[in-house]
């Protein structure tokens with residue numbers, strides 16, 4: 271079997287102020303990574319950095335990092351070279367092992383031997399719903415989390431300039447289509463599990479649409495949301511998506527992208543059949559905010 275990527279490990283972006291990024295990501299609930307070269311964040315308990323922030327004049331998505339299974343990197347490199355991908359030296363400002371190359375929009379892609387952090391098994395307070403009454407003599411309010419601590423990086427959605435070209439390219443790395451809506455939006459997965467771990471939104475130029483982080487339960491999601499609201503990042507949600515079915519709340523980051531807490535995303539197997547739907551839908555929740563799919567990322571190239 272040809273080697274394929276196994277999921278999304280991390281993304282890097284440039285930001286005009288590392289101080290501002292530090293406050294924003296801490297407020298969201300991610301933890302700074304000790305010893306990071308610039309500024310790095312990860313979920314509580316994660317084995318490796320999941321976001322790297324680099325300082326530059328403009329905020330831009332800088333790179334996306336994917337895993338391949340142990341012992342398969344060389345073979346993976348040969349396979350994608352045979353498909354026309356040109357392997358390059360790592361950009362000067364990043365220090366990451368593995369292969370480096372660029373996607374059709376010029377975005378740097380890193381592939382290394384690792385697996386996406388699976389997150390931890392988290393204690394949650396059982397809910398007396400659906401006719402079942404599992405919680406007896408336990409006062410739920412006494413077991414609320416103090417704040418949101420994302421458990422794992424769920425997915426990353428990119429703006430791309432040519433959806434079909436990006437789909438072809440990332441399918442070549444081993445991603446499989448989960449579902450799409452016309453020529454606007456498509457969701458992808460690398461392994462059975464979450465309905466989507468990666469995806470694209472058609473735009474005029476590349477950018478980061480959003481990253482999405484799983485939290486333990488609805489209480490943690492809403493407790494996280496309250497803190498974000500209090501700190502000046504009012505969210506969109508609570509809602510439930512159509513494709514993926516995840517319950518979500520999104521917050522604008524300080525630079526025009528979004529960041530999401532989610533719970534309860536659809537799990538899919540090898541048997542999943544992708545479909546093309548007319549339009550993205552929200553099953554319930556407030557109306558999508560203005561500017562949710564406006565790519566405000568700078569088109570100015572930043573050399574990494």
Ligand SMILES: [Fe+2]
Nearest residue numbers: 425480482530
């Ligand atoms: Fe999402």
